[in-house]
Amino acid sequence: MLVEAEELTRVYAMGDTVVEALRGVSLRIASGDYLALVGPSGSGKSTLMHLLGGLDRPSSGRLVIDGQDVASLNRNQLARLRNTAIGFVFQSFHLLPRTSAVENVALPLVYRGVPARTRRQRAAAMLGQVGLAHRLDHRPSQLSGGEQQRVAIARALVTGPSVVLADEPTGNLDSATGQAVLHLLEQQGAASGAALVLVTHDHEVAGRAHRQVMLRDGLVVS
Amino acid sequence: MRLAEAWRVALGALRANRLRSALTMLGVLIGVAAVVALVAIGTGTREEVESQVEGLGSNLLLVFPGEAGVGAAPAVSRLSLADVDAVVRVVGDRERVAVQVTSGETVRADTASRFTSVLGVLDTTPQVFTRDLSRGTYLTRTDVDTSRRVAVLGSTVAEDLFADRDPIGRQVTIAGVRFRVVGVFAPVGGQGFGVDRDAQVHIPVTTAQRLLGTDRIDALAVRAPDLDTIDELGERIVATLSERHPDSEFSAVTQEEIIGVLGDILGILTWVLAAIAGISLLVGGVGVSNIMLVSVRERVREIGLRKAVGARPRDIGLQFLLEAVLLTTLGGLLGIALGVGGSLLAAAYSPVPATITWWSIALAFGVSAAVGVAFGVVPALRAGRLDPVVALRSE
Ligand SMILES: Nc1ncnc2c1ncn2[C@@H]1O[C@H](COP(=O)(O)OP(=O)(O)O)[C@@H](O)[C@H]1O
Ligand SMILES: [Mg+2]
Numbered sequence: 001m002l003v004e005a006e007e008l009t010r011v012y013a014m015g016d017t018v019v020e021a022l023r024g025v026s027l028r029i030a031s032g033d034y035l036a037l038v039g040p041s042g043s044g045k046s047t048l049m050h051l052l053g054g055l056d057r058p059s060s061g062r063l064v065i066d067g068q069d070v071a072s073l074n075r076n077q078l079a080r081l082r083n084t085a086i087g088f089v090f091q092s093f094h095l096l097p098r099t100s101a102v103e104n105v106a107l108p109l110v111y112r113g114v115p116a117r118t119r120r121q122r123a124a125a126m127l128g129q130v131g132l133a134h135r136l137d138h139r140p141s142q143l144s145g146g147e148q149q150r151v152a153i154a155r156a157l158v159t160g161p162s163v164v165l166a167d168e169p170t171g172n173l174d175s176a177t178g179q180a181v182l183h184l185l186e187q188q189g190a191a192s193g194a195a196l197v198l199v200t201h202d203h204e205v206a207g208r209a210h211r212q213v214m215l216r217d218g219l220v221v222s
Numbered sequence: 223m224r225l226a227e228a229w230r231v232a233l234g235a236l237r238a239n240r241l242r243s244a245l246t247m248l249g250v251l252i253g254v255a256a257v258v259a260l261v262a263i264g265t266g267t268r269e270e271v272e273s274q275v276e277g278l279g280s281n282l283l284l285v286f287p288g289e290a291g292v293g294a295a296p297a298v299s300r301l302s303l304a305d306v307d308a309v310v311r312v313v314g315d316r317e318r319v320a321v322q323v324t325s326g327e328t329v330r331a332d333t334a335s336r337f338t339s340v341l342g343v344l345d346t347t348p349q350v351f352t353r354d355l356s357r358g359t360y361l362t363r364t365d366v367d368t369s370r371r372v373a374v375l376g377s378t379v380a381e382d383l384f385a386d387r388d389p390i391g392r393q394v395t396i397a398g399v400r401f402r403v404v405g406v407f408a409p410v411g412g413q414g415f416g417v418d419r420d421a422q423v424h425i426p427v428t429t430a431q432r433l434l435g436t437d438r439i440d441a442l443a444v445r446a447p448d449l450d451t452i453d454e455l456g457e458r459i460v461a462t463l464s465e466r467h468p469d470s471e472f473s474a475v476t477q478e479e480i481i482g483v484l485g486d487i488l489g490i491l492t493w494v495l496a497a498i499a500g501i502s503l504l505v506g507g508v509g510v511s512n513i514m515l516v517s518v519r520e521r522v523r524e525i526g527l528r529k530a531v532g533a534r535p536r537d538i539g540l541q542f543l544l545e546a547v548l549l550t551t552l553g554g555l556l557g558i559a560l561g562v563g564g565s566l567l568a569a570a571y572s573p574v575p576a577t578i579t580w581w582s583i584a585l586a587f588g589v590s591a592a593v594g595v596a597f598g599v600v601p602a603l604r605a606g607r608l609d610p611v612v613a614l615r616s617e
Contacts, residue, residue, distance in 0.1 A: 055530055056611045076534045083532020094527045094614065098238055108531040110227050155531070 002162050002195055003029040003052055008061035010047050021047040023218040031162060033195040036209035043215040045199045046167055052197065053086045053165045054078050066162055083111050087156030089166035093148045095140040101127060102136040105154045112159065126154040130184055146177035153185055157192055164189050167199045232545040235517065243549060246513045250553030250593065251560065253503030254586045258561025260499050261582040264492025266575030268485060275481050278351065281449055283456050285442040285474045300467050301439050312462050313444055320350035320443045323430045329423055330395045331383035338379055340396055340423045342430020350445045358390040358405030361426055369428040373401040376422045377409035397433055401425065452476055507593040514546050514601035525605055526613025539606030546598020547591055554590025558583055
């Protein structure tokens, strides 16, 4: 099992009031899974995704990612886990400005200590797989939204992660471009053997996943 | 993350904000330039003063009323020519004793005049302090014994008053009294102790005392016959003078002691100047801190993303720390260039002496790097500790 989550809660303290973003979510993700996380806005989808990706820690519950209990990891070990096991794709792309496409894709390899030449080779190859071999040295501002998200997908996959977590990856794209990006994500994810967790509030998109998990008010409803 | 990569990222960040980086560097640049230049001037001054004192010769004894040392209160001179005769008896050779009465006076020739220091001296002065003449002769013993109104001019005084004409045999008036010029000093240059020896006028001490209406003398110098007995000679002179003036104190100091005291004073002065300049470096450091905090805030999303793809807190911290150190060391290098350039220019084109010392350059560079670390560490820690989820959500 790649990810085992048991009774995860995430509580935000805001002054006197507390916000319970997650109220006991259990979930298992196996390698090769394709899972859609659906639910209305504010239901806790992003919060759950951050937990599954080791960006955040649960307030309670047990979370094991790639065989490692998150509670037992310090911040450096958690960073290493994100670097080796996880690939993130965000709604707003999150590419570094003033940085070429190939360098954006190579960024996770920097924190893995891969030498510069190898980094560039691997990043360029990955960009080729998402159809951007001709855009290596373009900056994000010189790319369309769809192209930017494809760069982000290449960045998520360049390390060969076990789980790819995509938080509304088509949210900032028009539907045709969104479709294309989604296809690419599914196809590349499948090719690499990584599990894919897709956060969306689009039921049509969710229907393409092997499995759907529906969140409402911080609880799994189906 | 590898250090090389961190350097590259830091350099890129500075380049992305060229004007801001340049202005931040300017603060450090000015501070470092000031430290380097002021240390150079302080060191140069000390070396020049020391070399002038050394020029006096190691067997010179300066005798004066009061106590020697830093911070000693200046004493009113009670020494008279009778005391000088007593000192001559102790030394056993009149040729080895020089005296001085100093006064600032206006010296006038036909058309020109200038205000300068007039020294009443004995005819022995050129032997005691090595002084060469370019023209004419020095004062004679007869000039002193009979209070003649004759004068020897310093080279710049002669130039100012007589230009191209030969001053020998011509008249000057000092404080309204006529004198005949008998000699002109060869130029010596330099401005040790703030005294321009080329601007002095020497007249017989007896004449000077009459002119000033006094019988005191200001200072007394003795060239000791040999170095082994110089301290003992000094003690004997002081004892003799104390006997003659039981309620006054006297001191006799050697060149070595003068260099020691002056070196101490100028050394302290150099450090004080460097410390004052160091404060401006500190202000530059605060500027660096400020800009780094702005930089962290601007790049919150970048920090969040880097963490999402596996950057550890220390990777992020190192990146921002290097950015700060890069700012201050680049500023420091430019400041060193400016400080060295300014010092060399000052030394070449102004009377201000300046000596560049390697330790001051190394120190300035080290301090500017240290300022980067000291003032970059808080922003760097803040960046490293940033919660990646919060960072990614910020717009
Ligand atoms: N940093 C935070 N502080 C306080 N409340 C938060 C914070 N982050 C998220 N929340 C709250 O948690 C709930 C779930 O948010 P989120 O996971 O972003 O939902 P979704 O992605 O499904 O729209 C929301 O009510 C949101 O306001
Ligand atoms: Mg969300």
